[in-house]
Amino acid sequence: MIRLNEVKLPLDHDDDALRNFVLNKLSITTEQLVDIHIFKRGYDARKRNKITLIYTLDLTFDNLDEDQVLTRFEDDQLVRKSPDTSYKYVAQAPADLEERPVVIGMGPCGLFTGLILAQMGFNPIILERGKSVHERAKDTFRFWRKGELNTESNVQFGEGGAGTFSDGKLYSQVKDPNFLGLKVKQEFVAAGAPAEIIYVSKPHIGTFKLVTMVERMRRKIIELGGEIRFETRVEEINIVDNQVTGVTLRDGEVINSKHVTLAIGHSARDTVQMLHDKGVYLEAQSFSVGFRIEHKQQLIDQARFGSNAGHPILGAADYKLVHHCKSGRSVYSFCMCPGGVVVAATSETEAVVTNGMSQYSRSERNANSAIVVGVAPSDFDNDPLQGIALQRKLERNAYILGGSTYQAPAQRVGDFLKGVEAKPYGDVEPSYKPEVTMTDLSTSLPDFAIEAIREALPAFNKKIPGFAQDDAMLTGVETRTSSPVQIKRNADYQSINTKGLYPAGEGAGYAGGILSAGIDGIKIAEAVALDMLKASSS
Known part of the structure; x- marks a missing residue:
């Protein structure tokens, strides 16, 4: 495929405008142009009464030598070979893998950490202190109507995280050379989000759609072998000789794992205090x-x-x-x-x-x-x-x-x-x-x-x-625009002084919004999977 960047057309252009632009730009026939895929659509509203739409297009051809086209336009930065944007899993769990990774928190970051781990066969255990998204929505609306607050089930805590009760914005300024943001949006579309979120420049979903989508993604994780526990609060991260060994729950149950992801969100202040008391390295931000x-x-x-x-x-x-x-x-x-x-x-x-x-x-x-x-x-x-x-x-x-x-x-x-x-x-x-x-x-x-x-x-x-x-x-x-602390991590995404602990998402200071949190969750899942494979083979 060939990609055309910065294709500018009037706001009210007709249905044939994109095709005609491509034919004229590349000097090809209509028979040679098989498909126009809109990779991105934005707008320039600096002249508010003369707004321009700006497209990025991926083009498929028939009976056309794409290399010759690219050679003709080698000096034109707006005509390039389309990059490979498909997501590639970095690992697949062996059948005899006994350890299961633990993910704490089921906001966007924890959700995608768990989903990608499940898709790779690692059967994650996801622990969420709040309720399922449907029950959580009831608690949240009760607070808004009657002022009755449930401190464990509200806008901040529960399945879907704080982003569920938001605008559902899916744009970010983080660098994303591997197109992980596209993987996030594709999973959202598979769960019921409008298909347009893939290509519009400022996509959003909205609360009601997010609730249904999160439920479907949860079911997908469970179908793939993951386990999700709601109303399950982690009281302590267990650490021996600077190595995570598991977690202790409020009821005293211990879950053993040497791979624990901290996707706790920016409002889990009690958990931050516990981490500080345990000696996990934190910095003010x-x-x-x-x-x-x-x-x-x-x-x-x-x-x-x-x-x-x-x-x-x-x-x-x-x-x-x-x-x-x-x-x-x-x-x-x-x-x-x-x-x-x-x-x-x-x-x-x-x-x-x-x-x-x-x-x-x-x-x-x-x-x-x-x-x-x-x-x-x-x-x-x-x-x-x-x-x-x-x-x-x-x-x-x-x-x-x-x-x-x-x-x-x-x-x-x-x-x-x-x-x-x-x-x-x-x-x-x-x-x-x-x-x-x-x-x-x-x-x-x-x-x-x-x-x-x-x-x-x-x-x-x-x-x-x-x-x-x-x-x-x-x-x-x-007051809760972001976390006031950062749980520092190395290039391998593990805490700088606690092996096996993976600080992730907004609560750890590495994301700011649904999309960037989802991207960070994918990175964490990949890092956890590769380290687990390394440990199992040694």
């Missing part, structure tokens, strides 16, 4: 804190797409913003959810945490995203546990500001910028459930964060007119 901001989705659509707002290919508009403050801090948008809602995302009692969520349709009235400020390890003396302490302090303060009922503190942007008493919400109705309490947000974050956000919002308003309008809503607090 940067994270961010801030608020969720909400606007009418229509405002964002008009600002980004102009007269093309509402076009079915474009869908609900998103944005990505960053401002570098005079103080040296950076403020940026994070986890933007077009046509979504702000949700309660705490996993601890007497704490308020916000996150964003969208369904596949992205049809809710508001757009929301986090507006957050970077926090560096130097802000808490590089102590790997002090970042968690700061998160907890802010979350518990938000609980009090909200009225100590899991309502979230909120304020209109205009009042926040002016530093005046909070007034009732106006044209933008806050979407957070259970409810919000209108209050002064100036004491909800450290002073440096409040100062930075107040500087950034007017700057963002210059990029998206109306962004800092008086009636835009701020809801606090957003």
Whole structure:
């Protein structure tokens, strides 16, 4: 196959435009062009009233010497041989392999670690402290409706991980030379995701579809010989002479294994404390804190797409913003959810945490995203546990500001910028459930964060007119953008001081979102499989 990059066509091009472009570009006949496969489709909206679609195409031919075509276009960087994007398993478990790898956590990273290990025949045991995704969804919606929190089954804990109750975004900036991200998306499509996620530049799935998909992937793991235990909390990692020997569960059961993957997510604070106490090497890493901001989705659509707002290919508009403050801090948008809602995302009692969520349709009235400020390890003396302490302090303060009922503190942007008493919400109705309490947000974050956000919002308003309008809503607090610790690992993906322990995904500091977590899970599965084969043959 031959790949054409950067194929640019008008937003409303006709059905024959792609074929005609290829025929003219390569100077071939229509009989020679057998198939056009869209590898990727994005858009350029810098001229919002003249939006261009940008394609990457893989072409199949008949009666055509592809090498001659490539020679003709050897000076054209946009015409190249299509790379091999198929996934290749690195190992296959021998029939007499007795040891079974253990995976702790069943978010996107743990899910893909377990799935790939199962596909290679290693019969993983996956331990998830939360419930199955269907039961977990019941607990989560009960909390949103009634404020009844289950600390082991919520937005953070349970099958599918935090990504299940999110926008389901499947794009990432991680380098992916082996096309592992494509493997992630292909498995999602096999589990029921829309086929378009394979090629659109900013694919997303939405919560309701994710719930069904995760259930199907679980069944696939079990059919392949994997074992999954829900409501199974790991109390201790067993280590002898810097070598993992297994895990001890809350009920005292010991599961022996010299290959344990830590895919615990960014909110398993008790597990991080246990690892620290056991001497597993951790480092503090940067994270961010801030608020969720909400606007009418229509405002964002008009600002980004102009007269093309509402076009079915474009869908609900998103944005990505960053401002570098005079103080040296950076403020940026994070986890933007077009046509979504702000949700309660705490996993601890007497704490308020916000996150964003969208369904596949992205049809809710508001757009929301986090507006957050970077926090560096130097802000808490590089102590790997002090970042968690700061998160907890802010979350518990938000609980009090909200009225100590899991309502979230909120304020209109205009009042926040002016530093005046909070007034009732106006044209933008806050979407957070259970409810919000209108209050002064100036004491909800450290002073440096409040100062930075107040500087950034007017700057963002210059990029998206109306962004800092008086009636835009701020809801606090957003604290779990990423893990405040990194569990350091070597090139073989094992902990730098604990052999057989594989820190993985967001909780270990190696991913940031569903796609990158899935990619990391595949890498971990490959590393575990190769090490198990090595150990079994020695």
